Amino acid sequence: MIKVKNLHGTADNKVPNGYVSWLAYWETKTGERATECMCIGCNVSGRANLVGAHVKKVGSLDNKWYIVPLCQSDNMRTDEFYVSEPLALVNP
Ligand SMILES: [Zn+2]
Secondary structure (H helix, E strand, C coil): CCCEECCCCCCCCCCCCCCHHHHHHHHHHHHHCECCCCCCCCEECCCCHHEEEEEEECCCCCCEEEEEEEEEEHCCCEEEEEECCCEEEECC
């Protein structure tokens, strides 16, 4: 697992061509299926309850943006929290 925090103000960050959503982007990049919130300790499941959230690694020199499936509630968090990997890198 890895510690992250949500990036806010990313609504303008458009989904790349060829993807219907950031959740679909994560699935394609990781080859996995989004079935549950990746936040450690969260039990929300069901793809319809998830969003492809923009996050940044905490305590790392890596300043890049990543996508990880989170529930609506965890997508709104302003603190730092742990998620399961993999993360999908948002291409610049
Ligand atoms: Zn959650």
